[in-house]
Amino acid sequence: MNAITETQAGTDRKALLAAAVTVVLWASAFVAIRSAVEHYTPGALALGRLLAGSITLGAILLVRREGWPARAAWPGIVTSGVLWFGVYMVALNWGEQEVDAGTAAMVVNVGPVLIALLSGWILKEGFPRKLLLGMAVSFSGAALVGVSMSDGGRSSVLGVILCVVAAASWAAAVLAQKPALKHASALQVTAFGCMIGTVACLPFSGQLITGIAHAPLSSTLNLVYLGVFPTALAFTTWAYALARTTAGKMGATTYVVPALVVLMAWLVLGEVPGWLTFAGGALCLVGVAISRARQRSMN
Known part of the structure; x- marks a missing residue:
């Protein structure tokens, strides 16, 4: 039993490290998006x-010679590719043009709640008490961060709807992605999902060409950064961790993102957060710690 326990602990540590890489890079994306x-x-x-993510992931696939995923993985890859890499990214980008960052953070953070509820029901992961308690604490923290960053409630209805669409797309994509990881590697699921999302977004090719022609170099470099790190790397580490834990726990882990965004905006953009933002960020961290706590055996 000791060898099995040690192996499981090692797997849990690797999954937690992969999840940490994901949330740090996803948080950095908010800073990069602000410019782009x-x-x-x-x-x-x-x-x-x-496109930047697909090129990066495609090169890694060739180097590792992983080839095509098994047929059984394709339904989940296609669904997550269209919903998460396609619908989610467009809806979130558009939503953040319509509402302030605080409102967007509050609405999008409905996503982890939907992931926990749907994965408990559809994927039969159940509803662990610590997970539900931790998510409640983290959601309260995200709401505090959102209120502290908001513009006083002057939000666009369209923007809120778009953020809800992004949250729902994220949750549905995770539920589709989880079974696919039983039949394909994290790299395969991420790479081919990203490529499918790219194809889904090809109608925006003209806008992209115009943007590249007129945007300053800094914005284009931020776009490339978003593709290589928060997309190619972070989505792969997310898939790696998701394959080794429950969808509910992975969703709850993303509540660290608002707290990290506040810290990064402070360090990089010089935006000094208020005490309410600090309090909300602390609650996010506490909630994630509760939700990730391992259940002790009663034997």
Whole structure:
């Protein structure tokens, strides 16, 4: 039993490390998007990001010679590719043009709640008490961060709807992705999902060409960064961790993102957060710690 326990602990540590890489890079994406979205339309930004991600992931696939995923993995890959790499990215980019960052953060953070509820029901992961408690605490923290960053409630109805669409697309994509990881590697699921998302966003090609022609170099470099790191690398580490834990726990882990965004905006953009933002970020971290806590055996 000791050898089995040690092996499981090692797997848990690797999954937690992969999840940590994911949330740090996803948080950095908010800072990069802030520059790029000023000069690229939502669809063009999504397409450019996905092109950079697809090229990076395609090169890694060739080097590793992983080839094509098994047939059984394709339904999940196609669904997650269209919903997460396609619909989610366009809807979120567009939504953040319509509402303030705080409102967007609050609405999009419905996603982990949907993931936990749907995975408990559809994937039969159940509803662990610590997971539900941790998510409640983290959601409260995300709401505090959102309120502290909001513009006083002057939000566009369209923007809120788009953020809800992004959250729902994210949740549905994770549920489709989880079974696919039983039949394909994290790299395969991510790479081919990203390529499918790229194809779905090809109607925005004209906007992307126009954006590249007129955008400053800094915005284009941010677009490339978004594709290589928060997309290619972070989505792969997400898939790796998701294959080794429950969808509910992975969704809850992403509540760290708002806290990290606040810290990065402070360090990189000089945006000093208020005490309410600090309190919300702390609650996010506490909630994630509770949700990730391992259940002790009663034997």
